[in-house]
Amino acid sequence: MSKTKLSTIKDLLGEDYVVPGTPLCAGCGALIILRLFHKVLGGRVVWVNAAGCVTLMMVYPFAPLKSSWMYTAMACAPAGAQGIRDALDILIEKGRIPIEEDLKVVVVTGDGAANDIGLQSTSGAIHRGLDFYYLCYDNEAFGNTGFQYSAATPYGSRTATSPPTPLIPEGYRGTKKDLFEIWRAHKPPYVATISPSHPMDVVRKIEKAEKYRGPKLFISLSPCQPGWLIDTMDAIKVAKLAVETGVWPLKEAVYGEVRHTFIPRRLKPVEEYLKIQGRFSHLFYPVKRDDVIAKIQSEVEEYWRAVYAREIGKEDAGIS
Amino acid sequence: MLIYARFHGRGGQGVKTASRILGNAAHFEGYYTQDFPIYGAERRGAPVVAFTRISDEPTPIPERGYIFNPNLIILADESLLNDPIVNPISGLQNSGTLFINTSKPVDKIFINRDDVRIVVEDLIDLSLKYVGKPVLSTSLGAVAAKLTGIIRWVSLEEGVKEELLEIGIRGEMLEKNILLAKACFERVYPTPLPIPKLAEPRKIVKINWMPVDLTIPEIRNVGNTRVRKTGNWRIFKPILNPEKCTRCGICVIYCPEGVITMTDNGLEIDYDNCKGCLICFNECPVKAFNYIREVEAA
Numbered sequence: 134m135s136k137t138k139l140s141t142i143k144d145l146l147g148e149d150y151v152v153p154g155t156p157l158c159a160g161c162g163a164l165i166i167l168r169l170f171h172k173v174l175g176g177r178v179v180w181v182n183a184a185g186c187v188t189l190m191m192v193y194p195f196a197p198l199k200s201s202w203m204y205t206a207m208a209c210a211p212a213g214a215q216g217i218r219d220a221l222d223i224l225i226e227k228g229r230i231p232i233e234e235d236l237k238v239v240v241v242t243g244d245g246a247a248n249d250i251g252l253q254s255t256s257g258a259i260h261r262g263l264d265f266y267y268l269c270y271d272n273e274a275f276g277n278t279g280f281q282y283s284a285a286t287p288y289g290s291r292t293a294t295s296p297p298t299p300l301i302p303e304g305y306r307g308t309k310k311d312l313f314e315i316w317r318a319h320k321p322p323y324v325a326t327i328s329p330s331h332p333m334d335v336v337r338k339i340e341k342a343e344k345y346r347g348p349k350l351f352i353s354l355s356p357c358q359p360g361w362l363i364d365t366m367d368a369i370k371v372a373k374l375a376v377e378t379g380v381w382p383l384k385e386a387v388y389g390e391v392r393h394t395f396i397p398r399r400l401k402p403v404e405e406y407l408k409i410q411g412r413f414s415h416l417f418y419p420v421k422r423d424d425v426i427a428k429i430q431s432e433v434e435e436y437w438r439a440v441y442a443r444e445i446g447k448e449d450a451g452i453s
Numbered sequence: 454m455l456i457y458a459r460f461h462g463r464g465g466q467g468v469k470t471a472s473r474i475l476g477n478a479a480h481f482e483g484y485y486t487q488d489f490p491i492y493g494a495e496r497r498g499a500p501v502v503a504f505t506r507i508s509d510e511p512t513p514i515p516e517r518g519y520i521f522n523p524n525l526i527i528l529a530d531e532s533l534l535n536d537p538i539v540n541p542i543s544g545l546q547n548s549g550t551l552f553i554n555t556s557k558p559v560d561k562i563f564i565n566r567d568d569v570r571i572v573v574e575d576l577i578d579l580s581l582k583y584v585g586k587p588v589l590s591t592s593l594g595a596v597a598a599k600l601t602g603i604i605r606w607v608s609l610e611e612g613v614k615e616e617l618l619e620i621g622i623r624g625e626m627l628e629k630n631i632l633l634a635k636a637c638f639e640r641v642y643p644t645p646l647p648i649p650k651l652a653e654p655r656k657i658v659k660i661n662w663m664p665v666d667l668t669i670p671e672i673r674n675v676g677n678t679r680v681r682k683t684g685n686w687r688i689f690k691p692i693l694n695p696e697k698c699t700r701c702g703i704c705v706i707y708c709p710e711g712v713i714t715m716t717d718n719g720l721e722i723d724y725d726n727c728k729g730c731l732i733c734f735n736e737c738p739v740k741a742f743n744y745i746r747e748v749e750a751a
């Protein structure tokens with residue numbers, strides 16, 4: 134499957150495999166990343182999806198995809214992917230379909246399915262070395278059912294089930310599960326984090342992943358307008374800030390070896406990212422919660438100190 | 454007196470909150486009340502429905518479930534008026550009231566009923582003026598409360614406060630919303646509403662067993678959502694200035710809907726499906742996009 138290399142945005146303006154008219158929210162970050170992912174993978178794809186917002190793209194009798202799609206129960210999209218991969222392999226082996234008609238098997242789920250309900254079936258599939266892609270669009274909550282907290286919800290976020298109250302004024306008290314590290318611990322050929330705000334980073338990562346047989350796993354930050362309480366026009370702006378403040382590192386791991394693909398020269402204060410999102414507004418009003426903001430800032434800095442030390446040899450390189 | 458109110462609008466306009474504000478106001482007035490939305494698959498911008506039942510009688514409201522025969526309909530978005538799927542005026546009782554949020558005068562509104570009262574106001578304009586956002590929860594709730602004819606301003610004010618505090622709106626923003634509610638409350642006047650028809654008792658439908666391959670839906674038509682024309686979700690319409698555009702392609706990649714196409718003659722925007730999120734406007738590095746408020750449905 135040779136393809137010409139995509140080296141600038143202009144190379145990405147060709148055929149689109151997701152047509153307009155989906156029922157997803159105006160300004161949905163998940164749709165931006167899904168469209169881009171599909172563009173880079175090409176049209177010969179079968180998606181396997183567990184319940185979440187993206188499922189709503191398929192509302193009988195409508196489908197926005199030019200490719201194939203199968204819906205599974207929430208816990209078992211990677212098991213569904215195994216079934217399809219096996220079926221394709223057998224059909225090819227028996228000569229029932231030519232090898233050129235092979236499809237890439239791509240699981241797409243939200244963070245709830247990836248971190249909570251579907252984690253064991255993903256672990257099984259990675260462990261078996263299943264040849265598939267996984268795209269987790271991380272909107273940091275159970276979006277489809279009304280934005281309840283998930284294991285991917287960050288500390289301090291308001292969700293439907295972690296509202297700021299007089300007793301718990303900071304909102305969500307837990308911490309975000311480190312799905313990248315959990316997946317990486319299996320030492321799959323490829324695992325990466327991506328963001329819709331950095332399309333060429335996404336392109337380079339998919340192109341790199343394509344060279345490997347086995348699990349190729351992606352976690353994309355996915356700004357969610359009604360859940361994050363942001364303006365419909367701000368999905369990309371928020372995603373950029375997540376990267377520039379260091380809240381959402383862009384990185385990859387090949388067989389477990391980590392490398393950051395974007396290292397901020399100077400981290401912007403996390404406050405810039407938090408303050409434009411309504412889900413964090415209780416940290417700024419009626420009283421500014423400097424303690425909570427400082428805690429978030431120091432966790433980000435702790436992470437980056439290690440990265441700066443390891444990857445550029447100077448621990449406080451980007452920390453003011 | 455029974456008020457059976459049905460709200461139609463688009464996800465994100467505040468229809469659900471409006472139905473709750475009305476419910477709260479009625480509750481503070483001392484009435485029995487129910488309010489609830491349809492929990493559905495559709496999203497921000499997509500058509501949504503919510504309901505409020507109010508009774509000033511001494512016994513609780515006997516009915517549950519959707520309202521099929523309302524005596525008051527609150528339509529948040531005029532572009533839905535003649536949408537055959539939404540059909541917002543279906544079941545409206547003879548001599549009931551239909552409120553439409555529109556910038557048009559009432560004589561420019563056409564429906565195939567002459568037995569109902571139509572009330573119009575440009576609530577987007579009022580909301581932009583008072584709170585700076587095109588969100589209609591407060592204004593719709595206030596108009597609805599007034600049109601019931603049985604809710605006083607004090608109860609509405611309480612209702613707005615309780616609802617908005619619950620969703621995290623406080624301080625100056627809350628005060629602005631109260632002023633908006635007051636302005637809306639004073640703008641419309643009620644006429645007596647007809648007595649709603651109670652629903653017939655439900656029949657139980659028996660569904661026979663079917664083999665699994667018949668009950669799993671399969672869609673063989675690929676890429677057909679285009680015909681759904683999500684262009685009527687728009688509140689703002691992006692307008693390109695082709696002179697400024699450098700054809701860098703950034704908006705093509707960032708547009709969630711994929712409605713911007715690069716052609717040999719520059720960009721083409723499919724307004725039939727553009728949802729008006731304005732990411733193109735926000736992200737264009739040379740500010741080649743501007744936007745205008747959408748007044749006519751796409």
Ligand SMILES: Cc1ncc(C[n+]2csc(CCOP(=O)(O)OP(=O)(O)O)c2C)c(N)n1
Pocket residue numbers: 184185186187206207208242243244245246247250272274275276277278283
């Ligand atoms: C086993 C199971 N539990 C609960 C649900 C209900 N459900 C449907 S979508 C959803 C939210 C999924 O969250 P996430 O995976 O983060 O995707 P998002 O909705 O955020 O896109 C839930 C809980 C379900 N379908 N199956």
Ligand code: SF4
Pocket residue numbers: 157158160161162163164186187272276277356357358359360496497
């Ligand atoms: S709720 Fe969030 S993730 Fe779901 S469709 Fe809307 S913007 Fe997208």
Ligand code: SF4
Pocket residue numbers: 693697698699700701702703704705720736737738739740741742
């Ligand atoms: S982002 Fe701006 S300059 Fe670039 S193609 Fe779009 S409109 Fe033209």
Ligand code: SF4
Pocket residue numbers: 691707708709710711712713722726727728729730731732733734
């Ligand atoms: S407003 Fe712009 S970015 Fe949003 S759907 Fe329309 S064309 Fe696309």
Ligand SMILES: [Mg+2]
Pocket residue numbers: 243244245270271272273274275276277283
């Ligand atoms: Mg989610």
